[in-house]
């Protein structure tokens with residue numbers, strides 16, 4: 001008999017609200033005892049029960065004999081045999097790196113750990129990456145460079161309520177982490193202020209004390225311009241700079257160019273507002289900078305993060321109570337998902353696969369020779385680009401990737417340059433997808449495996465604060481469905497590596513996984529189910545069972561070997577895709593409160609599709625007048641890569657040079673048809689927040 005719990009966490013975002021399920025999972029309520037959401041939920045959370053009993057839910061494996069055929073139901077053995085055979089054939093013909101795995105920030109820590117172990121041990125491939133590359137990689141890169149560690153928020157969320165000033169840079173958290181607003185309300189009640197930096201007047205910007213409506217792609221220039229003023233006005237914390245940091249002089253030399261006139265020209269923010277912002281920042285007793293994807297999803301995302309960490313360090317904020325730099329993580333397990341080895345350059349515990357000591361430690365733990373571990377593989381978009389024959393891009397002499405297994409991502413909607421992504425996926429010899437629903441990616445697959453959903457499984461997740469919590473089984477899965485962990489065990493068995501994957505429960509994987517992290521930066525070795533239960537989660541690092549966990553980092557030292565934080569000289573540079581006479585406008589992307597990511601889950605929920613049936617392109621009245629566009633018209637946009645079609649919302653809430661659409665839909669409304677594959681040189685993050693576009697046609701037809 002499976003014992004069902006009543007409390008678990010929401011399936012969607014990194015806020016990981018505590019929820020309570022009524023009997024038979026008929027209704028979902030906010031859990032008043034989980035101190036992060038305190039009983040609050042957003043519309044996605046309380047409607048999530050609809051996913052569990054959904055008629056579109058996959059309950060049997062699907063296979064097809066050729067890509068011209070339709071799917072047919074198959075039993076599990078046939079489906080798993082097909083995948084294992086394809087992986088074996090690929091390895092024999094093209095070598096181990098021709099197999100690839102693609103994971104997700106939606107997966108539990110146990111799945112992430114096992115997926116990485118599967119790629120390195122069962123397949124021996126270097127090529128494993130995941131959708132968090134599209135999400136947190138620039139923040140991670142910047143955090144690691146500045147602080148020597150990457151925990152998105154170095155403080156618990158309730159610190160927001162006590163901070164005097166909060167600066168939100170490219171985050172629309174009122175829509176993307178709605179229950180976080182309770183802490184902003186508390187902060188306001190305490191007399192605090194908020195600055196929002198966003199090209200759109202979002203619901204978050206509306207609630208702020210100051211909104212800087214910047215040109216997209218200019219957050220780096222803005223931070224440098226503010227640092228210039230901090231130097232000019234003598235607002236630096238010199239003692240902190242001397243005792244707790246390295247490298248300020250080089251940064252000072254770089255920002256000497258960033259005088260207010262230049263900053264205004266690049267960012268669109270005038271000198272009086274710049275002066276007001278820096279004065280608020282330096283006068284506040286406590287001040288937090290929090291970035292979101294708006295600042296990070298650029299081909300200069302990492303440098304942008306470091307422009308803000310530079311400013312934070314110059315003002316002496318990191319480590320000071322209720323102060324510092326943080327990033328608001330996105331996916332349900334976007335934090336744990338970036339720590340334990342599904343990233344191309346990484347091993348469990350935030351170890352690095354190119355570091356000889358780290359390789360040695362994990363090889364010993366797994367009982368394999370260190371030389372047998374693959375090296376660093378390709379990042380998400382580069383991995384897609386290497387699928388099948390890829391004329392003009394494949395490195396001569398290197399085999400392309402022939403077989404791909406996707407667990408927890410809808411690549412076709414989520415990746416840049418959709419036309420290219422689809423062509424590459426179709427060029428594989430074999431594509432397998434594990435998911436609970438069919439989506440735009442699995443439609444192209446050879447085998448689709450139906451998996452348990454959130455409420456039907458156990459595991460651990462690490463929320464946006466770095467708090468490790470338990471996903472508890474609160475519902476029974478339909479018959480015919482199996483878990484992601486089972487799938488990896490079955491495949492490893494078929495590939496002759498079963499002895500390293502002989503797990504019978506998520507808890508058994510957890511027990512190996514936490515031991516595997518011992519000694520790593522993200523050390524979970526002291527975290528147990530019992531401690532999580534007793535404390536509503538445990539913050540990493542937690543290196544021993546009698547260690548209480550670490551809610552706040554940096555009070556005494558940073559994680560670089562000398563304990564100091566690093567300033568990094570960074571300069572504004574143009575985006576990969578820049579406007580010109582032919583493509584005059586900036587197109588940027590983001591989210592609706594009612595839909596989640598590529599929409600596979602939320603487009604199944606009636607309440608959500610009723611509230612937001614499709615994407616709307618935000619167009620400023622001035623731009624609309626120029627092109628004769630009226631609200632409700634259908635507009636075709638074109639970038640240097642493709643065309644997309646949107647219904648229009650004419651609104652003064654966006655800059656006149658910028659257009660915005662959410663990316664939750666596929667087909668002709670796919671925002672990523674327009675986005676290019678320009679990558680950040682450090683994080684390999686695509687430039688999701690920018691494309692140069694033109695208006696091709698306007699159809700007057702009413703919706």
Ligand SMILES: Nc1nc2c(c(=O)[nH]1)N[C@H]1C(S)=C(S)[C@@H](COP(=O)(O)OP(=O)(O)OC[C@H]3O[C@@H](n4cnc5c(=O)[nH]c(N)nc54)[C@H](O)[C@@H]3O)O[C@H]1N2
Nearest residue numbers: 170171172176216217292293294330331590591593596597
């Ligand atoms: N409702 C909902 N919530 C979600 C998700 C969801 O899909 N739906 N997804 C989750 C995930 S995975 C993530 S990563 C987070 C994302 O959370 P956010 O980062 O808050 O979300 P976005 O809407 O992608 O981007 C935020 C804002 O960036 C602005 N922006 C665009 N370009 C720029 C720029 O160049 N500079 C600046 N400063 N701002 C810019 C956009 O106008 C947008 O309002 O949300 C999580 N929560």
Ligand SMILES: Nc1nc2c(c(=O)[nH]1)N[C@H]1C(S)=C(S)[C@@H](COP(=O)(O)OP(=O)(O)OC[C@H]3O[C@@H](n4cnc5c(=O)[nH]c(N)nc54)[C@H](O)[C@@H]3O)O[C@H]1N2
Nearest residue numbers: 106131134135408409410414434435589597598600663688
């Ligand atoms: N233009 C543009 N593009 C973007 C972004 C943007 O802001 N603009 N944001 C980027 C960001 S931040 C992100 S995070 C990505 C997200 O985009 P995707 O990678 O597509 O992620 P999701 O849409 O969340 O979900 C993917 C699939 O995982 C399945 N799934 C959920 N949980 C599990 C599980 O436990 N196991 C298995 N096997 N499957 C599961 C869901 O059913 C769904 O089909 O999109 C990126 N793409």
Ligand code: SF4
Nearest residue numbers: 010013016017042045
């Ligand atoms: S989607 Fe995020 S904010 Fe909304 S209920 Fe779920 S965890 Fe909470």
Ligand SMILES: [Mo]
Nearest residue numbers: 134135330331
């Ligand atoms: Mo994300």
